[in-house]
Amino acid sequence: MRRALGPLLVVLALASGMAGAGEAKTILIVAGTEKQIFLPAILAERLGYFRDEGLDVELQSEPSGVRAADVLLAGSAHGVIGSYDHTIDLQAKGKSVQSVVQLAIAPGEVELVASRAADRIRSPADFKGVALGVTGLGSSTSFLTQYLALTHGLRLADLNLVPVGAGAPFTQAMRQGRIDAGMTTEPTASLLLASGDAKVLVDLRTPEGTHKALGGLYPFSCLYMETRWIRKHPEQVQKLVNAFVRTLRFMAGHSAAEIAAQLPPEMLGGNPAIYVQSLAGSKAMFTADGLMPEAGPATVLRALQTVNFAVRNKPVDLRETYTTDFVRAAH
Template structure:
């Protein structure tokens, strides 16, 4: 198990150079904040198999309780790289809280991996019947309500009267069972777990139509750090890319889900996985701030091409 670390290197890294096989890096030490989610399986695979070390990187893992907390650690200079869902990064950028750049992709929504679920006896049966209902999400202006609004709009449903109720993913199943909410936006493995524990049933997939294969999470850094460390960024990307390719083998991933995301072994075997990604595609990623803008999450359009780190091309 990776232990949480108290102190981290300040933004900018150390002055020591790597002696790795890919040439000297601007810094060999990188601190990365993460949390226990299943789409971090390729990251743990890279750590476990020494892919970061092969690239001359000494990666320090810093645990965070949520994506927002991970981003806060980055903004405060506690870590060099933060993993998290994309929406908080764009909201922070739009508010001027920090100048951010993405250094690697992590995942996009695969079929049935992000869904609205309800209890079997609920009258929530489709997007239209979600109008005016109490819907559990982690918080507003996140992928949860943004994807839900998109699907409702596509299906001619009015989301303006939806009551968004902030509940952590692990607590949503119990809230559904008690009747505290009428439906819940869930990601895996919580969808599978809720079905097993309280009998929750899927209502609709939120990654369909305009939101099919929607980018869900990635790794970001402060722009200054990315600009000053292009070789280290490239090394980080190469290690993640290698692990992500290997993550196509589900048998490699399931044990990591159990160990690091604390997913029950049976649930891990049944879970619909997100699509693991590593390479940043500017056009694909532009979909996130564009959707946030459409639903009022950010006040003006953000140009993703200016927020993607440019790694050194030499290796």
């Protein structure tokens, strides 16, 4: 019986192995699926572009970018849709990760001040002793908040950073008075502005606003992965990048309303009109081709060296924080 079943078992084992290989799930952690800055990930899934590449992608949401990076380094995910500045921060800490496709050239963030506190907080120079909302300690919002304060004459010791997450938790923290100002993304920012609960203090939602506030383009949302995993799985990485490049082309060729029409209702923050309006106003932050802007990494490094002890005291090779090889192949 063993001789008779042997060939059949071999065939079944091979078939099972091939099916498993084709259906292997790729897990990507999104540092907040509700945030417009990470919209290309949701859109790629909704448009079926991952499926077209033969990929089974699972998007998992983690509100804080620093926790998303922790999940990646723990081996529980294959990549993170998060901020490029984590690649620099992690290199300074002895970890090697790379951006494989750049989704945005501006943070897409906005520093808001609660309307009740707008008379006494008129710029980052007034941040001393103020409860400042960030998604998490060590997150990109905390880096940027600290940088804005330091470039306006304050010290890190003057700051009171309060981790409140994003979306609804951020909104509640501001409305309940637990924070007086804070950095958040769209559509949360526009919903707070429309309700009269907040006013804009520093606007990083466009390339122009970012250049004015930070002195240059600040590459932000991207897909980053561990370098050793990239080298071991170049075909899988290429398929992911192909899907994202195709998504960026779709975004560049369609209006904010047409893009929003592809999204599930729960992503629109309960107000589709404001979502479309906010996306139309900040759509220019997304790259049309997925390439890293040439001078962008240096701007990010300069900001991190100002606020991050590890980055300031360790040599960082920017060439090892991103690669354009897969994007160029996609084109």
